[in-house]
Amino acid sequence: MSTTTWTVTGMTCGHCVASVTEELQEVAGVTSVAVELTTGAVTVTSDVELSRDVVAAAVAEAGYQLA
Numbered sequence: 001m002s003t004t005t006w007t008v009t010g011m012t013c014g015h016c017v018a019s020v021t022e023e024l025q026e027v028a029g030v031t032s033v034a035v036e037l038t039t040g041a042v043t044v045t046s047d048v049e050l051s052r053d054v055v056a057a058a059v060a061e062a063g064y065q066l067a
Contacts, residue, residue: 001031002049006060007040007067019062027058040067 008020013024017035020042024033029047042059044050056066 001043001047003043003045004050004055004058005032005041005043006052006055008042009040009046010034010064011035011037011067013037016062016064018065020059022059024055026056027054
């Protein structure tokens with residue numbers, strides 16, 4: 001089990017949070033996603049360690065980027 005916190009830029013509302021959460025939950029191995037809108041902190045728990053590139057690609061699919 002691996003838990004990592006990333007910072008996502010550009011989120012401004014609940015829809016942003018939902019979009020990022022949805023895309024990250026589709027990544028293989030992800031078991032939970034917690035997003036803090038005010039700080040941009042996104043905590044991802046997964047069965048395997050995820051590379052920054054994999055997380056960045058999912059966040060980009062939602063229309064945002066890792067800091």
